[in-house]
Amino acid sequence: MKILVQTAPFDVGHETNAFTDTHKNVGAVVTFTGIVRDDDCGSLDAMEIEHYPAMTHKAITQHAQSAQDRWNLADVMVIHRYGKLVPGDVIMMVATAARHRTDAFQAAEFLMDYLKSRAPFWKKEWIDGHPRWVEAKQLDEDALARWD
Amino acid sequence: MQLVYFAWVRERIGTGSEPYDGPAQTVAELVAELRAREPRYDLVFSDLTSLRVAVDQELVDFDAPLSNAQEVAFFPPMTGG
Structure with missing residues (x-):
């Protein structure tokens, strides 16, 4: 299991290849990449991501472990950035490796749903010079509820 | 015990952490x-x-006990991913 919480950018291709290379006997690797999106056509200047350092790594590890308990996985990787990002920047990635694709797909989705609303990150958008905290969406809570 | 605040909770209270006794x-x-x-x-x-709210970095309900807690964190619903 590899969990990284960092400010530095990372290369999704390199990380995916390295993750895949360490598991010679898996039949499936699923990756998800989260990218800073500008919904307002060019007015998003930046996205600031705050986190709770003492809790973040622990919370992600717990969720990664529940994914491993629930599905037949060879490995899990989560990289999540914090600090100031701009549209187009990669925020985070999740990768799951399994013998079969269903486990890898479902575990990746489960992890994403958990990271969205249970990992201690908060996004603040800067739009035309004004800050605004991104509000949690009911949709994300609903997505989480389906795993109960 | 330490109280810690994040995101708009931190901004509105005006500090990221403070001791509680x-x-x-x-x-x-x-x-x-x-x-x-x-x-x-x-x-x-x-x-x-x-x-x-999180007590010692674990999410809890608002009626949770504080027995021997070292750190209590208050923050808005999380928006990761």
């Missing part, structure tokens, strides 16, 4: 005590449905 036995008692302190606390804690 009071009698509260549960998160709810702590919240009531903080609300009575000053209007800025009262405002932040006026709608608990818009807040989350």
Whole structure:
């Protein structure tokens, strides 16, 4: 299991290849990449991501472990950035490796749903010079509820 | 015990952390005590449905006990991913 919480950018291709290379006997690797999106056509200047350092790594590890308990996985990787990002920047990635694709797909989705609303990150958008905290969406809570 | 705040909770209270050395036995008692302190606390804690709380880095409900807790964190619903 590899969990990284960092400010530095990372290369999704390199990380995916390295993750895949360490598991010679898996039949499936699923990756998800989260990218800073500008919904307002060019007015998003930046996205600031705050986190709770003492809790973040622990919370992600717990969720990664529940994914491993629930599905037949060879490995899990989560990289999540914090600090100031701009549209187009990669925020985070999740990768799951399994013998079969269903486990890898479902575990990746489960992890994403958990990271969205249970990992201690908060996004603040800067739009035309004004800050605004991104509000949690009911949709994300609903997505989480389906795993109960 | 240390109280820590994140995102708009931190901004509205005006600090990221502060020590607490009071009698509260549960998160709810702590919240009531903080609300009575000053209007800025009262405002932040006026709608608990818009807040989350973690005791020693574990998410808990607002009626959770504080027995031997080292750190209590208050923050808005998380927006990771």
